[in-house]
Amino acid sequence: MKILFELLNCTSVSGDEEQIAALILKHIQERKDNWKVVPKVYSGENHHDCILLKFGDPRTAVFAHMDTIGFMARYANELIPIGGPEEIEGTKLVGSDSLGEIECALRVDENSLYHDFPRRIERGTPLSFKQNIRLTEEFIEAAYLDNRLGLYNALKLCETLENGWVVFTTYEEHGGGSMPFLLKFIQETAPIKQALISDITWVTSGVRHHEGVVISIRDKFIPRRKFLQKVVRLAELSDIPFQLEVEASGGSDGREIQFSPYAIDWCFIGAPEDRVHTPDEKVSLIDLEAMIQLYQYLLPRL
Amino acid sequence: MKILFELLNCTSVSGDEEQIAALILKHIQERKDNWKVVPKVYSGENHHDCILLKFGDPRTAVFAHMDTIGFMARYANELIPIGGPEEIEGTKLVGSDSLGEIECALRVDENSLYHDFPRRIERGTPLSFKQNIRLTEEFIEAAYLDNRLGLYNALKLCETLENGWVVFTTYEEHGGGSMPFLLKFIQETAPIKQALISDITWVTSGVRHHEGVVISIRDKFIPRRKFLQKVVRLAELSDIPFQLEVEASGGSDGREIQFSPYAIDWCFIGAPEDRVHTPDEKVSLIDLEAMIQLYQYLLPRL
Amino acid sequence: MKILFELLNCTSVSGDEEQIAALILKHIQERKDNWKVVPKVYSGENHHDCILLKFGDPRTAVFAHMDTIGFMARYANELIPIGGPEEIEGTKLVGSDSLGEIECALRVDENSLYHDFPRRIERGTPLSFKQNIRLTEEFIEAAYLDNRLGLYNALKLCETLENGWVVFTTYEEHGGGSMPFLLKFIQETAPIKQALISDITWVTSGVRHHEGVVISIRDKFIPRRKFLQKVVRLAELSDIPFQLEVEASGGSDGREIQFSPYAIDWCFIGAPEDRVHTPDEKVSLIDLEAMIQLYQYLLPRL
Numbered sequence: 004m005k006i007l008f009e010l011l012n013c014t015s016v017s018g019d020e021e022q023i024a025a026l027i028l029k030h031i032q033e034r035k036d037n038w039k040v041v042p043k044v045y046s047g048e049n050h051h052d053c054i055l056l057k058f059g060d061p062r063t064a065v066f067a068h069m070d071t072i073g074f075m076a077r078y079a080n081e082l083i084p085i086g087g088p089e090e091i092e093g094t095k096l097v098g099s100d101s102l103g104e105i106e107c108a109l110r111v112d113e114n115s116l117y118h119d120f121p122r123r124i125e126r127g128t129p130l131s132f133k134q135n136i137r138l139t140e141e142f143i144e145a146a147y148l149d150n151r152l153g154l155y156n157a158l159k160l161c162e163t164l165e166n167g168w169v170v171f172t173t174y175e176e177h178g179g180g181s182m183p184f185l186l187k188f189i190q191e192t193a194p195i196k197q198a199l200i201s202d203i204t205w206v207t208s209g210v211r212h213h214e215g216v217v218i219s220i221r222d223k224f225i226p227r228r229k230f231l232q233k234v235v236r237l238a239e240l241s242d243i244p245f246q247l248e249v250e251a252s253g254g255s256d257g258r259e260i261q262f263s264p265y266a267i268d269w270c271f272i273g274a275p276e277d278r279v280h281t282p283d284e285k286v287s288l289i290d291l292e293a294m295i296q297l298y299q300y301l302l303p304r305l
Numbered sequence: 306m307k308i309l310f311e312l313l314n315c316t317s318v319s320g321d322e323e324q325i326a327a328l329i330l331k332h333i334q335e336r337k338d339n340w341k342v343v344p345k346v347y348s349g350e351n352h353h354d355c356i357l358l359k360f361g362d363p364r365t366a367v368f369a370h371m372d373t374i375g376f377m378a379r380y381a382n383e384l385i386p387i388g389g390p391e392e393i394e395g396t397k398l399v400g401s402d403s404l405g406e407i408e409c410a411l412r413v414d415e416n417s418l419y420h421d422f423p424r425r426i427e428r429g430t431p432l433s434f435k436q437n438i439r440l441t442e443e444f445i446e447a448a449y450l451d452n453r454l455g456l457y458n459a460l461k462l463c464e465t466l467e468n469g470w471v472v473f474t475t476y477e478e479h480g481g482g483s484m485p486f487l488l489k490f491i492q493e494t495a496p497i498k499q500a501l502i503s504d505i506t507w508v509t510s511g512v513r514h515h516e517g518v519v520i521s522i523r524d525k526f527i528p529r530r531k532f533l534q535k536v537v538r539l540a541e542l543s544d545i546p547f548q549l550e551v552e553a554s555g556g557s558d559g560r561e562i563q564f565s566p567y568a569i570d571w572c573f574i575g576a577p578e579d580r581v582h583t584p585d586e587k588v589s590l591i592d593l594e595a596m597i598q599l600y601q602y603l604l605p606r607l
Numbered sequence: 608m609k610i611l612f613e614l615l616n617c618t619s620v621s622g623d624e625e626q627i628a629a630l631i632l633k634h635i636q637e638r639k640d641n642w643k644v645v646p647k648v649y650s651g652e653n654h655h656d657c658i659l660l661k662f663g664d665p666r667t668a669v670f671a672h673m674d675t676i677g678f679m680a681r682y683a684n685e686l687i688p689i690g691g692p693e694e695i696e697g698t699k700l701v702g703s704d705s706l707g708e709i710e711c712a713l714r715v716d717e718n719s720l721y722h723d724f725p726r727r728i729e730r731g732t733p734l735s736f737k738q739n740i741r742l743t744e745e746f747i748e749a750a751y752l753d754n755r756l757g758l759y760n761a762l763k764l765c766e767t768l769e770n771g772w773v774v775f776t777t778y779e780e781h782g783g784g785s786m787p788f789l790l791k792f793i794q795e796t797a798p799i800k801q802a803l804i805s806d807i808t809w810v811t812s813g814v815r816h817h818e819g820v821v822i823s824i825r826d827k828f829i830p831r832r833k834f835l836q837k838v839v840r841l842a843e844l845s846d847i848p849f850q851l852e853v854e855a856s857g858g859s860d861g862r863e864i865q866f867s868p869y870a871i872d873w874c875f876i877g878a879p880e881d882r883v884h885t886p887d888e889k890v891s892l893i894d895l896e897a898m899i900q901l902y903q904y905l906l907p908r909l
Contacts, residue, residue, distance in 0.1 A: 017829060018825075018829040018830065018831055018832050019832040021832070021833055048800070048870075049870060050870060051831060051870045051872075052831070052833075075824075075825065075829075075853060076853070077813065077853040077854075077855075078811075078812055078813030078853065079812075079813075083853065083854075083855040084855070085829065126813070126824060126851040126853050127824035127825070127832075127835070127851060127853050129832070174829075174865075177828070177829055178827075178828060178865075178866075179866065180828075180865040180866050181870075183866060183867060183868040183869075184867070184868050184869055184870045186868070187868040187869075196350070207380075208380055208381075209379065209380030209381075209428070220377075220428060220429035221320075221377065221429070223480075224479070224480060224482075225319060225320040225377075225387065225476075225479055226320065227320055227353060227354070228320050228321040228323070228429075228431070229323055229354075231429070247428040247429060248428075249377060249378070249379040249380065249385065249428050249429050250379075250385075251379075251385040251386070261476075261480075261482040262480075262481065262482050262485060263485060263486070264485040264486050264488070264489040264566075264868075265485075265486055265489075266350075266351060266352060266353045266483075266486045268353075498652075509682075510682055510683075511681065511682030511683075511730070522679075522730060522731035523622075523679065523731070525782075526781070526782060526784075527621060527622035527679075527689065527778075527781055528622065529622055529655060529656070530622050530623040530625070530731075530733070531625055531656075533731070549730040549731060550730075551679060551680070551681040551682065551687065551730050551731050552681075552687075553681075553687040553688070563778075563782075563784040564782075564783065564784050564787060565787060565788070566787040566788050566790070566791040566867075566868075567787075567788055567791075568652075568653060568654060568655045568785075568788045570655075
């Protein structure tokens with residue numbers, strides 16, 4: 004899990020994914036010759052900060068977003084959110100501007116957000132939750148399990164994947180924007196008909212810790228029923244524990260597949276967490292293991 | 306009107322359009338050799354559940370959505386909406402899951418929706434309004450006139466159409482998602498510059514039963530004025546009764562044409578209904594007839 | 608500034624940009640042979656009412672929207688907004704329908720908007736703020752500085768531009784819709800990796816009159832940090848006065864670049880105004896001059 008800890012300790016608020024992309028790319032370059040199939044790697048300015056790996060002859064793509072929620076310094080000592088962070092008084096935030104490292108606390112007032120850093124922070128500086136990783140026998144707790152665990156799952160999948168795309172995306176937490184050019188590149192390079200979203204979802208009244216990885220039947224958007232049924236049938240055959248989610252809200256990189264100019268089926272599959280979008284996101288290790296197993300089971304069979 | 310009754314009796318909540326697509330495709334295959342021009346038919350997994358018909362040398366495409374609003378079973382006996390159905394206590398709903406047929410009533414409470422079916426319904430099962438078709442001399446009343454009448458109009462148009470695309474779409478009631486890939490296919494196969502949306506709109510303070518088919522000047526989105534004026538001028542020449550609609554909200558498959566990467570003009574033309582998105586949608590037969598006539602008048606002249 | 612006054616006196620509510628496009632095209636045709644580089648001009652029905660100018664070998668495109676906010680006549684004497692105009696009782700509005708010229712006042716009631724014109728206005732007629740241009744030594748005040756100043760800046764840039772696209776867009780005030788087909792055309796004709804949005808922004812607690820052109824670090828959407836830093840570093844070298852903006856809301860043609868299927872970096876650069884979306888928009892001439900200078904500085908250097 005060394006790479007997971009490295010991912011958790013790297014910041015990458017939406018729009019500022021340069022460092023995490025470099026970390027993931029370094030990991031790929033160091034490991035890929037030991038993977039079952041050596042992928043073709045696409046990265047660099049033509050893909051902004053995204054990374055695409057093509058293994059063999061793909062039918063399916065797996066997408067994992069690299070960005071996180073956070074805050075941005077506005078004027079005076081005001082902050083505005085990036086994505087949808089929970090706004091909890093006193094939350095520790097970190098970042099840096101040209102004057103140096105920043106560590107401060109979030110101040111929440113009726114209408115606005117502030118920081119308590121003793122000096123002004125340069126306009127536009129992104130701030131992240133201060134990381135605090137807690138690993139027990141049953142759970143991992145940390146900031147940004149959404150979507151460091153999705154990245155970790157994608158990198159684990161790379162070890163054994165024979166055919167498929169594994170794609171690391173940006174901007175998911177703040178409305179998206181990299182998926183359209185990534186999908187165009189994929190469809191023009193080695194087109195696919197199916198996509199899985201490697202991301203983290205919510206513990207709710209119907210989705211619980213320790214009951215397995217979640218296959219999402221819908222969030223705000225609704226994948227095609229025919230494809231969902233194919234995924235669920237395979238999951239049933241796998242004997243890997245899984246739960247079905249039905250939500251009226253929420254979204255993922257799947258949204259941009261739904262609205263893309265390609266007839267690609269998609270499904271969100273990921274472990275559930277509670278304390279979503281706080282520094283204390285919490286995921287069951289059983290569910291994380293089921294997530295990793297299910298991806299490895301599905302990719303050769305879809 | 307046999308096909309209209311078949312369409313009305315078939316369920317197809319957004320995301321689950323497989324059956325209605327099969328019904329429409331069967332109708333097309335049985336009839337097309339008797340149409341004025343035999344169209345080229347595009348369907349199958351490359352187009353998901355959508356169907357495209359190419360007649361002659363198209364300048365204009367007509368789009369009719371096959372999906373409907375409805376509900377989806379969540380956890381316990383909870384339901385969540387698909388699209389924007391009216392939430393009326395006691396509304397009869399139907400569907401089926403792996404345990405059998407379902408007929409139940411909608412229960413509306415302050416914050417949530419429930420069903421009263423005696424057993425649990427499988428997660429993710431779509432439910433539709435129970436159908437009840439009432440045909441009088443003046444009106445048709447039923448669930449899902451939106452957009453069974455739009456489909457019916459499109460199929461009537463097929464009988465005499467010489468040049469044009471007729472396209473059956475999915476997901477319109479729930480944010481869309483098939484239009485982008487359909488438009489790409491059309492523009493790469495036999496490109497068009499104009500589109501009409503064969504769909505049903507609202508009776509309002511300015512749009513009334515029996516006053517003709519509606520040409521929509523705007524809903525939430527605004528077609529290009531130059532194209533609207535061309536359509537209205539032709540409608541005036543036709544002597545077919547029509548009404549002009551100006552709304553601040555609402556949307557259709559036209560939205561995705563507006564935001565597509567193609568310079569295609571679009572206009573919504575359809576009969577108005579009241580009791581929108583209830584099981585008792587009501588349309589004047591005069592307005593439906595005007596809709597059918599206006600499409601047949603416009604397509605050769607646009 | 609003759610062309611600026613002509614632009615300010617021309618109406619072009621979203622969806623009805625035909626006249627302003629003709630005005631701009633006429634100006635281009637009359638002047639282009641005197642510009643440093645004569646651009647290739649793309650306009651006409653294939654581009655709807657948009658205009659694209661290609662200078663030399665482009666790396667960057669500049670986008671300026673031609674449309675404005677306004678109102679549309681609905682039923683009886685009701686009006687509905689186009690884009691987001693401020694709704695101020697008594698505002699003078701102008702337009703025309705087939706019965707002749709219209710000048711009336713806006714009536715604002717709790718739930719609706721009305722006009723006081725003595726006769727009915729034809730359904731779907733667009734109305735604009737009555738123009739009233741006030742030029743002092745320090746300020747320009749008028750309706751529609753957003754985005755007549757952005758157009759003016761783009762046309763000034765044309766005089767000296769050697770390499771780049773200058774593009775005049777439609778529909779920006781009402782959700783967009785021309786950017787997707789414009790971007791596709793650009794990328795298939797002479798592709799670019801960078802875009803600047805020539806538009807007008809807001810005076811706020813952190814952005815003030817006379818303090819220079821605004822470089823926007825974010826509005827509702829967030830450009831890529833790496834590109835923003837490149838733009839800001841160049842602006843610092845230029846010695847042209849500029850201000851950094853950080854907003855949580857608002858949007859521009861940049862939004863559609865963010866969500867396009869092309870990996871194109873974008874940044875909004877424009878003078879700030881107060882009394883936004885009223886007939887009394889107000890911009891500092893110092894800030895306008897800085898805007899014009901910064902575009903001319905950046906384009907050769909980006």
